[in-house]
Amino acid sequence: MLATMRAALLALTLATLGAAGCKTVDPYERETLARRDMQLEGNPDLSASESHATEVREGTSGGYGVAGGGCGCN
Numbered sequence: 001m002l003a004t005m006r007a008a009l010l011a012l013t014l015a016t017l018g019a020a021g022c023k024t025v026d027p028y029e030r031e032t033l034a035r036r037d038m039q040l041e042g043n044p045d046l047s048a049s050e051s052h053a054t055e056v057r058e059g060t061s062g063g064y065g066v067a068g069g070g071c072g073c074n
Contacts, residue, residue, distance in 0.1 A: 041047040
C-alpha cells in the first residue's frame with residue numbers, strides 16, 4: 001500500500017510539474033518576448049560567423065529566416 005501511495009504521489013508531482021510549464025502567451029506579452037535579448041541567438045556577430053563557416057563548409061548560402069515565396073521572384 002505504501003508503494004502505491006508513493007507511485008500516486010510521484011505521478012501527481014510529475015503531472016503538476018508538467019502542467020506548470022505550459023503557458024499561453026497573451027498578445028500584449030509578445031512584445032516583451034520579441035526583444036533582441038530574448039532571442040536564442042544572443043550574439044549577432046557569433047551567429048553571423050557561424051553561418052559564414054557553414055556557407056564555406058557546405059558551399060551554400062542563405063535560408064536563415066529569409067522569407068520568400070519559392071517562385072524565384074525575389
